[in-house]
Amino acid sequence: MQLLEERIRKDGKVLPGDVLKVNSFLNHQLDAELLDAVGAEIAGLFKDCGVTKVLTAEASGIAIACFVALHLHCPALFAKKSKTSNIGSGVWSAKAHSYTHGNDYTMIVSKEYLSGEDTVLIVDDFLANGSALRALRELCTEAGAKVAGAGIAIEKKYQGGGDELRAEGLRVESMSRIASMDAEDGIRFC
Amino acid sequence: MQLLEERIRKDGKVLPGDVLKVNSFLNHQLDAELLDAVGAEIAGLFKDCGVTKVLTAEASGIAIACFVALHLHCPALFAKKSKTSNIGSGVWSAKAHSYTHGNDYTMIVSKEYLSGEDTVLIVDDFLANGSALRALRELCTEAGAKVAGAGIAIEKKYQGGGDELRAEGLRVESMSRIASMDAEDGIRFC
Numbered sequence: 001m002q003l004l005e006e007r008i009r010k011d012g013k014v015l016p017g018d019v020l021k022v023n024s025f026l027n028h029q030l031d032a033e034l035l036d037a038v039g040a041e042i043a044g045l046f047k048d049c050g051v052t053k054v055l056t057a058e059a060s061g062i063a064i065a066c067f068v069a070l071h072l073h074c075p076a077l078f079a080k081k082s083k084t085s086n087i088g089s090g091v092w093s094a095k096a097h098s099y100t101h102g103n104d105y106t107m108i109v110s111k112e113y114l115s116g117e118d119t120v121l122i123v124d125d126f127l128a129n130g131s132a133l134r135a136l137r138e139l140c141t142e143a144g145a146k147v148a149g150a151g152i153a154i155e156k157k158y159q160g161g162g163d164e165l166r167a168e169g170l171r172v173e174s175m176s177r178i179a180s181m182d183a184e185d186g187i188r189f190c
Numbered sequence: 191m192q193l194l195e196e197r198i199r200k201d202g203k204v205l206p207g208d209v210l211k212v213n214s215f216l217n218h219q220l221d222a223e224l225l226d227a228v229g230a231e232i233a234g235l236f237k238d239c240g241v242t243k244v245l246t247a248e249a250s251g252i253a254i255a256c257f258v259a260l261h262l263h264c265p266a267l268f269a270k271k272s273k274t275s276n277i278g279s280g281v282w283s284a285k286a287h288s289y290t291h292g293n294d295y296t297m298i299v300s301k302e303y304l305s306g307e308d309t310v311l312i313v314d315d316f317l318a319n320g321s322a323l324r325a326l327r328e329l330c331t332e333a334g335a336k337v338a339g340a341g342i343a344i345e346k347k348y349q350g351g352g353d354e355l356r357a358e359g360l361r362v363e364s365m366s367r368i369a370s371m372d373a374e375d376g377i378r379f380c
Binding site: 023024025028029030031032033035036058059062063065066067069070073074075076077078080109110112113 | 213214215218219220221222223225226248249252253255256257259260263264265266267268270299300302303
């Protein structure tokens with residue numbers, strides 16, 4: 001998606017430790033008009049899939065998920081992150097690992113809002129090694145929900161998580177795919 | 191706002207401990223179309239105030255803030271919550287207290303995104319005792335930013351936080367105002 005790639009090129013900052021900082025428009029400050037356009041694009045790709053729910057993870061996935069849900073005319077649902085694995089019986093839960101923060105955490109959603117009746121589109125801001133996306137998919141599996149696929153704003157394609165999930169049969173649509181990046185040469189898209 | 195009050199009456203659950211559970215449409219599962227309408231309403235009230243930034247707190251304020259920002263054609267910014275008060279020099283920070291969780295926390299925003307150039311509209315899902323709203327206002331004060339006011343989805347008016355802030359001169363616009371609630375008699379709006 002050209003609009004998003006241009007913005008990443010213009011305002012994204014490549015930091016040491018393989019970090020792409022997009023805090024100015026994607027996950028601290030939010031460019032609502034850009035995210036609405038990204039949401040419309042993702043929604044358009046999955047419009048014939050019978051999606052009943054858009055699932056994301058707090059906090060940085062919420063904005064995009066809302067706009068996708070608006071364009072698909074269905075609710076969004078955000079998984080909450082918990083540091084304990086001591087979770088009540090009223091929720092579906094799945095473990096994930098944050099490479100950014102170097103810790104494990106548990107994602108939870110209330111059983112009230114995810115069931116075998118649902119067809120789910122998973123949405124997130126980033127896809128790198130795929131740990132968060134796998135956990136979100138696991139929540140759907142536990143609930144017996146069908147997964148239509150995943151819509152991602154920025155895929156770090158060189159980290160391989162997206163292609164592994166595609167090889168497992170998951171439809172993954174990324175609005176920008178980074179082939180390589182470093183502080184000197186900048187960002188190269190696929 | 192009639193649409194929101196009707197939805198609270200229909201799907202809100204009054205739980206022990208003065209809790210109004212609106213997880214099915216406002217802060218776990220999100221009704222994007224309803225939140226877009228709430229966002230448009232808040233934006234309309236502040237459209238002539240020269241707002242340059244919509245400020246909220248993660249995670250449950252993000253959805254409404256995005257829609258307000260979309261309708262005001264400006265960015266949204268969400269304050270992150272930190273459990274430590276040991277914060278770096280690159281951020282504005284303010285302490286708040288969660289009565290729901292019974293703990294103190296620190297809200298932080300990057301200095302890059304909030305400055306004396308900004309006119310800020312603060313947005314949040316709930317206003318009860320006003321602790322979160324005060325902390326968000328303090329972030330603006332630290333940054334030297336002007337505060338145009340606050341747009342709130344649900345004000346628990348009987349808790350008094352909103353009226354205290356109004357008495358201090360803050361413009362607070364709430365899309366629904368609860369006069370009283372309990373599990374037996376239900377919810378009464380002002």
